Structure formats: C-alpha cells, structure tokens
Amino acid sequence: MYRQAHYDEDFLIDYNTGSDYLLEEENCDLPENMKRKSLKLPNLRSFDVSRHYTKLSEMNYSVDVGMYPLGSCTMKYNPKYNDYIASMETFTDVHPMDYGMNMQGSLEIMYNLQEYLKSISGMDCVTLQPSAGAHGEFTGILIVRKYFEMRNELNQRNEIIIPDSAHGTNPASASMAGFKVIEVPSDENGLIDLNALDAAVSENTAAFMITNPNTLGIFDDNILKIAEIIHKNGALLYYDGANFNAILGITTPGIMGFDIVHFNLHKTFATPHGGGGPGSGPVAVKSFLKDFLPVPVISKNEGGYFLDYNVKNTIGKVSSYYGSFAILLRAYSYILKNGNDLKKNTQKAVLNSNYMADQLRKYYTIPYKKLKKHEFVLSTENTGKRALDISKFILDYGIHSPTTYFPLIVKEAVMIEPTESSTKKEMDFYIDVMKKAAFMDSDAIKSYPINTSVGRIDEVKAARNLIMHW
Numbered sequence: 001m002y003r004q005a006h007y008d009e010d011f012l013i014d015y016n017t018g019s020d021y022l023l024e025e026e027n028c029d030l031p032e033n034m035k036r037k038s039l040k041l042p043n044l045r046s047f048d049v050s051r052h053y054t055k056l057s058e059m060n061y062s063v064d065v066g067m068y069p070l071g072s073c074t075m076k077y078n079p080k081y082n083d084y085i086a087s088m089e090t091f092t093d094v095h096p097m098d099y100g101m102n103m104q105g106s107l108e109i110m111y112n113l114q115e116y117l118k119s120i121s122g123m124d125c126v127t128l129q130p131s132a133g134a135h136g137e138f139t140g141i142l143i144v145r146k147y148f149e150m151r152n153e154l155n156q157r158n159e160i161i162i163p164d165s166a167h168g169t170n171p172a173s174a175s176m177a178g179f180k181v182i183e184v185p186s187d188e189n190g191l192i193d194l195n196a197l198d199a200a201v202s203e204n205t206a207a208f209m210i211t212n213p214n215t216l217g218i219f220d221d222n223i224l225k226i227a228e229i230i231h232k233n234g235a236l237l238y239y240d241g242a243n244f245n246a247i248l249g250i251t252t253p254g255i256m257g258f259d260i261v262h263f264n265l266h267k268t269f270a271t272p273h274g275g276g277g278p279g280s281g282p283v284a285v286k287s288f289l290k291d292f293l294p295v296p297v298i299s300k301n302e303g304g305y306f307l308d309y310n311v312k313n314t315i316g317k318v319s320s321y322y323g324s325f326a327i328l329l330r331a332y333s334y335i336l337k338n339g340n341d342l343k344k345n346t347q348k349a350v351l352n353s354n355y356m357a358d359q360l361r362k363y364y365t366i367p368y369k370k371l372k373k374h375e376f377v378l379s380t381e382n383t384g385k386r387a388l389d390i391s392k393f394i395l396d397y398g399i400h401s402p403t404t405y406f407p408l409i410v411k412e413a414v415m416i417e418p419t420e421s422s423t424k425k426e427m428d429f430y431i432d433v434m435k436k437a438a439f440m441d442s443d444a445i446k447s448y449p450i451n452t453s454v455g456r457i458d459e460v461k462a463a464r465n466l467i468m469h470w
C-alpha cells in the first residue's frame with residue numbers, strides 16, 4: 001500500500017525561531033524614517049532548513065521515486081552521473097565572463113555539442129541559447145520572421161500554419177512573434193489532411209510548424225509531400241523537436257525536409273525539465289538561415305574556440321551568456337555515455353509504448369489505427385469515467401498520472417509515454433492499476449486519491465487564482 005507523507009509545513013519565512021535578524025546601529029546619512037531596524041529575514045538553524053526540504057521531498061513525487069509517463073512532456077530518468085559532471089568544480093568555477101583560456105574547455109564542450117546536435121538533426125548550424133522548448137520555438141519563429149524581413153516579404157508572409165493536434169506553445173510562439181495562426185485539421189488517421197493543407201497554403205504563408213511523430217505518437221509518412229507543398233510555395237518548414245525520442249538515431253528532420261528545428265534537451269537527452277526555463281531548447285537551422293542565428297555562436301579557429309559575434313543579420317540575443325550551461329553539460333555527457341546506444345534507446349522507447357498501448361487497448365479505446373511510436377493516446381470515454389478521475393485514482397498506487405486532456409482532438413484523452421527508462425515490471429504494474437481504474441465504480445472513483453499528501457484540489461481555482469510565494 002502506498003502512503004505519502006503529510007506534514008503541515010510552514011514556509012521557511014514563517015518559521016518562528018524566536019529571534020529576528022537585527023541590524024546593527026550604523027552611522028549613515030539616511031533619513032530616520034528610511035532606516036530599518038530589522039531585515040525580516042528568517043533566522044534559521046541549518047537543520048531547520050534541512051528538515052524543511054526533506055519533509056517537502058517526502059510529500060513530493062519525482063523521477064527518482066518512480067515511473068513518470070507524461071506523454072509529450074517526456075520524463076525519462078535523469079542519470080546521476082550527469083549531475084555529477086555538471087557539478088564538477090572545473091565547470092562550476094568558470095565565470096561566464098572569463099573570455100580567456102580558462103573558458104577553452106567549456107567552449108570546446110559547447111562547440112562539440114553543437115556538432116552532435118547538427119548530425120543528430122541533419123541540420124547545418126546550431127544555437128544553444130534558448131532556455132526551454134517553447135523558448136526554442138519562439139527563437140525559431142523569430143528566425144522565420146527575419147528571413148522574410150530580409151527578403152522584403154514580411155508584410156505579405158504573415159501567417160503560420162499549425163495542425164489541430166499541436167502543442168499549445170506552437171500557436172503561442174507564432175503569435176508572440178507577430179504571425180497570424182492558421183489551423184489545419186487532422187484526417188481520419190490522425191495525420192495532416194493534405195487537401196486541407198493545400199487549401200491553407202498561400203502566398204501569405206511564412207511557415208508550417210509541426211512535430212513528427214505528432215502528439216498522437218503517429219509518424220506522418222507524407223512528410224516529404226508536405227515539405228514539397230510548403231517549399232514550392234516559398235514558405236519554411238519548422239520541426240518541433242519535442243518528439244525526438246521517437247526518431248533519434250533512426251532518421252532526422254534534415255532528411256524529412258525541415259529548415260528549422262528546436263530540441264527539448266530535457267526530453268531527449270535526460271536533463272531536468274526546466275518548466276519553461278532554465279531548461280534548454282537549442283535551435284538548429286539549414287545553412288541558408290545561418291546568418292539569422294542569435295549571437296554569440298561558439299566557433300573555432302587556429303587560436304582555439306571563441307564566441308562568434310559575426311552573424312550578419314542576427315535576431316540578437318535570446319538569453320544571457322550562452323544558454324543553460326549546466327543543462328548543456330548534462331546533455332553532452334548523456335550523448336557521450338550512450339554513443340551508438342542512442343538508437344537502441346529510441347527503439348526501446350517505441351517498443352515500450354507499443355507494449356503498453358497493446359495491453360491497455362483491452363480496457364480503453366485507442367483511437368487511430370496506425371502503429372504508435374514513443375507515445376500513444378487513449379480515451380477513457382468507453383469506461384464512463386473521466387480522464388481526470390482515472391488519473392487521480394492511480395496516484396493512490398504511488399505512480400504518476402500521465403498527461404491528460406491533450407491533444408484536444410481526442411475526448412477524455414490520456415497520453416502515455418513510458419520512455420526507454422521504464423522496466424517491464426513497472427509498466428505491468430501501471431497497466432494493472434489502469435485496469436483497476438477502468439472497472440472502478442464511477443462515483444467511488446471521484447473520492448481518490450486518498451493516500452497522497454494532497455487530495456483533490458480545485459484545479460480551476462489553482463490555475464486562475466495564483467498566490468505566489470518566493
């Protein structure tokens with residue numbers, strides 16, 4: 001039986017240790033009414049802090065505790081050796097403004113990572129700066145914008161086409177960069193409807209933004225045809241790299257005809273998810289877009305590695321320094337450690353996903369017939385229960401809920417991505433609990449979870465009425 005700890009834990013600022021942090025009387029010229037007697041800082045003992053965070057961790061769930069099959073968000077295990085490497089003093093003691101020889105090692109790593117990402121994506125140039133997948137999207141779309149601006153076509157090319165199965169950050173990035181978003185529907189197989197795409201593309205199209213496999217976990221075999229439609233029209237093809245875990249080592253966006261790609265390093269290369277930053281979302285482009293990359297890029301000449309600001313029509317900077325260096329280090333060490341096994345990881349991720357889909361098909365509806373890649377989407381509608389109730393129920397067994405209610409084109413959607421890091425035993429346990437959920441009484445299930453540190457919350461209130469503490 002799973003039981004999560006529960007503490008009525010105060011914020012550290014509310015710890016009452018009986019003393020306040022008093023300021024010493026100092027001679028200074030500030031007016032009396034502006035002088036503070038106390039800093040209102042908590043005066044804490046080190047074990048107060050240690051106990052506080054230990055208690056919070058006992059009330060929490062993480063990839064260190066168990067399986068975390070968030071479809072699309074990809075929570076694979078983050079190996080500890082990556083953390084070890086990222087915390088080595090050789091890296092933590094280098095200041096980002098130390099442009100001298102002390103930086104050479106760090107620059108070499110970033111340069112090599114750029115090279116790896118190029119060959120993994122089949123692209124020609126890379127920036128490591130963006131701090132999340134969504135930030136990478138925004139950077140990529142700014143590059144689209146600059147490309148058409150330089151061709152004096154921006155006034156005309158003001159639309160970006162996006163499929164109805166897309167992640168919400170895609171239309172958000174496009175519209176933040178000043179484009180009008182045009183949605184195209186999926187066909188009966190969950191793929192891009194080519195006729196609808198043909199009808200949507202026009203002289204106003206700047207780019208088509210897609211992920212392949214898409215958010216249903218289905219690979220679109222028409223991708224070369226799609227690339228042809230888009231390029232014939234003079235527009236660009238953008239690859240949302242969130243689903244790279246399904247293709248790494250097998251094919252590349254370059255082969256598929258894409259012009260711009262973002263990576264979500266946390267999804268594919270086992271780094272922590274930044275939750276919008278500071279994660280890492282590098283962007284790779286074909287050579288004809290090289291002159292628009294953010295500065296600096298990391299380059300190399302006879303003198304060694306250097307920060308290259310010589311990018312003719314750069315979109316400018318999108319992050320301080322060179323991006324999230326500690327995350328880049330983890331991704332680099334993951335790539336080096338796995339080497340040729342990266343392809344095996346992909347194959348295992350796809351196998352795991354299809355194993356789970358096949359087992360869960362007995363209890364739930366799995367829409368769209370095509371073979372799934374690294375993730376799949378099921379609907380709980382046939383059970384008469386809501387996706388929300390199913391996913392809250394399984395928390396009580398010590399396993400994390402999958403992604404729910406996404407993509408929007410599936411009713412009562414549950415999206416599962418076991419990744420290569422799940423074992424058969426873990427998956428079988430998950431399947432077993434999902435089976436129990438399917439047969440639970442429709443009213444009784446609404447009172448779950450019972451054994452977690454926090455039960456049902458008012459989700460709408462939690463989203464709409466934010467009370468922030470920091």
Ligand SMILES: Cc1ncc(COP(=O)(O)O)c(C=O)c1O
Pocket residue numbers: 072073074132133134135166167169170211215240242243264275276279281
């Ligand atoms: C398909 C897809 N695109 C983009 C994103 C945004 O990535 P990030 O969370 O790194 O900002 C996600 C996030 O889960 C995603 O699933």
